[in-house]
Amino acid sequence: AQTVTQSQPEMSVQEAETVTLSCTYDTSENNYYLFWYKQPPSRQMILVIRQEAYKQQNATENRFSVNFQKAAKSFSLKISDSQLGDTAMYFCAFMIGATNKLIFGTGTLLAVQP
Amino acid sequence: NAGVTQTPKFQVLKTGQSMTLQCAQDMNHEYMSWYRQDPGMGLRLIHYSVGAGITDQGEVPNGYNVSRSTTEDFPLRLLSAAPSQTSVYFCASSKARDRENEQFFGPGTRLTVL
Numbered sequence: 001a002q003t004v005t006q007s008q009p010e011m012s013v014q015e016a017e018t019v020t021l022s023c024t025y026d027t028s029e030n031n032y033y034l035f036w037y038k039q040p041p042s043r044q045m046i047l048v049i050r051q052e053a054y055k056q057q058n059a060t061e062n063r064f065s066v067n068f069q070k071a072a073k074s075f076s077l078k079i080s081d082s083q084l085g086d087t088a089m090y091f092c093a094f095m096i097g098a099t100n101k102l103i104f105g106t107g108t109l110l111a112v113q114p
Numbered sequence: 115n116a117g118v119t120q121t122p123k124f125q126v127l128k129t130g131q132s133m134t135l136q137c138a139q140d141m142n143h144e145y146m147s148w149y150r151q152d153p154g155m156g157l158r159l160i161h162y163s164v165g166a167g168i169t170d171q172g173e174v175p176n177g178y179n180v181s182r183s184t185t186e187d188f189p190l191r192l193l194s195a196a197p198s199q200t201s202v203y204f205c206a207s208s209k210a211r212d213r214e215n216e217q218f219f220g221p222g223t224r225l226t227v228l
Contacts (some may be wrong), residue, residue: 004156031145033215045157045204045219070220093155095215100145100164100208104156 002027004094006105013082014113020067021077021108023092030054033095034068034075035102040088048090051075079110087112115140118220120205126226127195135190135223137205144210146188147217150174150201157204163188164210194228 003026013019023036036048049071051059051068059066063083079086092105121136139146147162149172159172163182177199179191188207192199205220 009154043202043222045206047216049145050215093157098215100160100210100212100215100217101147101159102149102157104149104158106154106156 002094002096003030003104004092004103004105006092006108008108009106010109010111012113013079013109015082015084016080018036018078019082019110021079021090021092021110023075023077023105025073025075025092027073027094027096031095033050033097034066035093035095036064036066036075036077037091037104038086038088038094039091039107040085045091049077052069082112084112084114086110117141118127118180118205118207118218119129120220120223122223123221124224129182129196132191132193133195133206134159135192135203135225136173137188137190137220138186139205139207139218140186141209141211142184142185142206143207143218146182147187147206148178148188148190149204149206151204151213151222152201160203169172169199194226195225197202197227199225200227201225 032053034051038046061079089107093102118139128176148160161180181188181198203223205216
């Protein structure tokens, strides 16, 4: 069975600083996708970034980037130049192939301090 | 496009009552899913559908029924509500055979069972 582990229940960062959220996963599959979702207080689930397992290059989206270590089954999210609007719960998620079924971690609550 | 819509936004039930959570999407997506979000547990898949007339169980299906008579709608039925079903419910949809594998989430329904 696939599992996703987020070992940091809560984190805090100063505005304009950089923060890294950790995620590890366990699978025997070779074809899979990894995602980071953001859930602000509005409760809406927002896709932040995705990574295809077959791609060695780490995905980036503006201030958000990932460090994908396939052998270590690690998928961390780096947020640069943190902004107050980044305050949210962040979920790491895993999907096998094109099943469109997501397996989520338990989330990391990030607070950006002014 | 309205995207993924869910009704109601909030609901309080008494133990043993039945109700249906509505989900609709106007993006002509083949895949639709229901997740529940509980504190400290992330989101877990309840049921999913790969197209009209086809449904299957996810990780936590007990106590829930679904049907998919049209591409647009995917209602979730609680036949006899229990306090353990107190949760926030999210509906999601995605396009089949989409290289991006992006799932679009509705705004969620907060359900309390007394």
